Amino acid sequence: MPITERDTAGIAALADPIRRRLYLFVNAQPTAVSREQAADAVGVPLHQAKFHLDKLESEGLLDSEYARVSGKSGPGAGRPAKLYRRSGREIQVSLPDREYELAGRLMADAIAEAAATGEPAIDALRRIAAERGRSFGQTAIGARGRPVTAEAALNLAVDTMCQLGYEPRREDDRVVMVNCPFHALARAQTQLVCDMNHALIGGMATTLEPHCPAADLEPAEDRCCVVLRASTKARRATSA
Helix, strand or coil: CCCCHHHHHHHHHCCCHHHHHHHHHHHHCCCCEEHHHHHHHHCCCHHHHHHHHHHHHHCCCEEEEEECCCCCCCCCCCCCEEEEEECCCCCCCCCCCHHHHHHHHHHHHHHHHHHHHCCCHHHHHHHHHHHHHHHHHHHHHHHHCCCCCHHHHHHHHHHHHHHCCCCEEEECCEEEECCCCCHHHHHHCHHHHHHHHHHHHHHHHHCCCCCCCEEEECCCCCCCCEEEECCHHHHHHHHC
């Protein structure tokens, strides 16, 4: 699909690092968020968050609505606040195409391994993707330190997924990826890409010891097939 002027404007809007952080924060929330919530989450002044959120809305990347955040109505409830949520728009191009470069390298390495050893290509792809995922996890630990709680491990996994082009969103006790960085490829080779995604994310999660998040394969429409959850031990401890 050709790049449109609207796509170009949307990409340019996300080039600003603060704007991108705000966009990713709003995308990660299950419900619409206020300017104050977004500003606090990203650590910027309220007026700065307002400017960037409105810019994202004007480019069609966010939608907005007005509601009273207190849930009250009638006299004394205060004025409705402007709330932001992810729009249904999808930008058809990613710059740079580092996600597709990653997929291409994994698949090329798997084909080469299969040709050299006789290993089935799909098995080689799973193994190589898991190894690459573990390398991403080790890099994250080297930069941030080893997580000491299950929540810290899950947060580090989420941050790593963001850097790889995923858009994680919290939904109750799980984290779903509301996009697939290899979306165009997944349309043509769904099972292949799902297996690669699962191995890549699962490999990354296994490095976050002793509180490794679980990476479960749960295919659904309009999102990545992999779901992350905090470690089972942590969930049992929380419910005890």
